[in-house]
Amino acid sequence: MTAVIAIDQGTTGSGAHVLQSDGAFRSGATIDHKQFYPQAGWVEHDPEELVGNVARLIAQHKAGATGIGIANQGETVVAWDAKTKKPIHNAIVWQDARTHAEIEKLKAAGHEETTLARAGLPLDPYFSAAKLRWLLDNVAEAKTLRREGRLRLGTSDAFFLDRVAGQFATDVTTASRTSLMNLDTLQWDPQLAELFGVPIECLPEIRATAGDFGAIDGVPVAASMVDQQAALFGHGCRKPGDAKITFGTGAFALAIAGSKPLKNPKTGLLPTIAWKLGDAPVTYAIDGGVYNAASALNWARELGLFADFSEIETFDGCAIERGLAFVPALSGLGCPYWDRSAAGLWLGMGLETSKRDMLQSLLEGVALRAAQVIAAMDGLQPIAAKLSIDGGLANNGYFRGFLAKALGRQLTIPASLELTGLGCALFALIGAGLSTIDDLPQQQTGTLVEAAPFDRALVNRFADAVERCRNWRA
Template identity: 65%
Template sequence: MSDFVLAIDQGTTGTKLHRLHTDGRFQTLDGFEHRQILPAPGWVEHDPEELIGHLNGCIGNVGNAKAIGIANQGETVVAWDAKTKRAIHNAIVWQDARTNDAIAALKQAGHEETTLARAGLPLDPYFSASKLRWLLDHVDTARQLHKQGRLRLGTSDAFFLDRLTGTFATDVSTASRTSLMNLETLAWDPMLCELFGVPMECLPDIRSTADDFGAVGKVPVTANVVDQQAALFGHGCRHAGDAKITFGTGAFALCVVGAKPLRDVGSGLLPTIAWRLRDAAPAYALDGGVYNAASAVNWARGLGLFGDYAEIDSFAAASAISRDIAFVPALSGLGCPYWDRSAAGMWLGLGLDTSKSDMMQALLEGVALRAGEVIAAMSRLLPIGNRISIDGGLAKNSYFGTFAADVLKRNIIIPASTELTGLGTAQLALIGAGLATVDTLPPPPAPKAQLNPQGRIADEHRMKFHTAVGRSRNWR
């Protein structure tokens, strides 16, 4: 029997447990869904104790594992008591927009140049820093604990690690999503911490992605990583120009850049850390996020536009955009390359003859067309390969996959497993545990499918969608 490691993927809607053997066998063992808490319009929270309960449920299956890797939500934040290790407020999720006004004030004061220069990130409520400041400003217990030297602030992974292993740490990929880490020094930046009003002494230690993060019992935690970077690794993207798109709650495109960050403020793309393996130099990536993908589909299902997912797997009609029907998936605003939270989701081109099926076809196309805008922006900065690997729930939809191939003008690779975040996390845990190197990782199974572009999406369709996006902006 070969050795194995476990990977815990703690995502936006649930937590999954996976097992990877050194001979390459990969299995999903368990999963838990958690509540989405929506206290006010634009606010999204999770119960940290519920999340910890699910992680503990996964850890109950450790068995003879050699190591554990943990993937996290990225920009989601928690505040907790260093002594009791109990959270003092619900986690504020990456989707949350409660700090819009604070971000607008920082922009008006001319501070975005500083965040772009030092963190590589624009000013947006998406990132962690303004959420952490909100906790200090609005949670009395946070201020009291800070006075007592007991306040801990961080992304959700730091809370998990502190609670499970007693190690107060995060990794460079996660820290690079906070707007508080300097992208060059890989350390908390005093100027950024002062700008956002986040006390540096309350923040966790920053470590490599494959590193020592303590142990659960006798099993070491040897990898900690943002879920999207984990998926990038799991897709097998290792060289400059290798790209993947995860169509989960949102759509997140990442492309490997190399050993130095690639900055271009005008592109709207985010330079970020892909991973760092022990003491090796970090690998950088370009990131472009679309806030709503599967979340838009599930929202439409809740409205009664369809019942079974099989209903939207194929459509008899020509593409909706070719029939002048468009949907802009800006239900939470527009991410890359616009960074516009004032934008709103909308259908355009509806008539008395428009059906539910037409609306859903346009919705799926809108998600793909938004991803196409991100990849087009990336292509202007570096050569993107002619193959893009995709995963996430929407990767299972036949119509979506074929339409995306036409939009992206590239071959779409559908991996054999859709659990690429779990696979990448497990691979990083193998490396962190010294059981493999990048070159000796077990090879992934052959892809499930390759979808080739058929040239059915013309430039005029892209321009029509771009016009629709423009109409969605400044709506709120």
């Protein structure tokens, strides 16, 4: 019998996963969706396509299910009509940078101190609040619906839940990525809402990660969360210092912080919510993101630098030791810099530089940026000696070996690389009352990658390259 199904609604597609009552976990169907780039720096999805794919996957896999979990993209936002449930504009994706100018105005006015103190987040187009404000200012129907009391604003999960489960709600992990939720009260913050000009009455109710989110054709939706928090749970991270990095479109590191938020803006790390299970106290995390990981590799493939991933499994030596560095700042720099003015950069090229050299340095650059994030985390919350990774790049032998060296840590690569789906399913298992956090089914042990000696001077060389890429777009 199927215990629960998990839907992972991600940046490039949606996937279904099934967790059986005996602990067996398998992946089901996947559906890709279109990406829209209306202008430079703008990224959109069609909300109808997204919710249609979610509904289709649930319909295909719900037979015998006793619970459903839905993981979402995080900071991606939608505006829709409360009466018709129809979106009034394309979803604005987490990668989108259209609000850069407005964010800079808020920074210049000294408001970042407020967002850091109350939401735990810096001012950056990455987060949801400014995107929601953009919809209010630029979509005529948004103004009309607001006057009529019919406007709904929220992250993509709230739209899905309202549309398919009849619940206008979000969870604390997703709300913590908006810059509108107070990290201490776990409620929408009036001061932040006023700062960004987002009406609280248009926002969804904030609920626990595992709990009641309505039902779809009689099957309870028992969990809803950000995909990265689902992955954190799927990795088996449970105690302070446990950490994971997911190498997807970007590279996202999360570490368990414990029962209190760790706020230290100087580190460039983000205090956030790991999860909240029913009425139990919230568990906090620290978060650090690298905007470009697999997206940088896909970009290189589109440029014709390679055709098949088998071509980039092995390399001789080390590119950065030869003086060649790549900074994957194609969408700017995330943690710990939060600098959208930065640009992608190859440094140290000469007439002898080949395509393979460039690809090797690209893989190393993603790894070294991830190492910068983990180093920042370790200074705030000591990180365990063993770190778990997943995502497409975790399949690349050269990348994971170099990453282990750059981190100076042993890496665990779980048996299943669908950690977002697994974590989402485990949350749903708890939300449906079928298990507790202490009695979850055990998953297969993965493989280990041992750290090897690494000249720490190379870390400083890379840090110098990062500094050189900054302020290019200023």
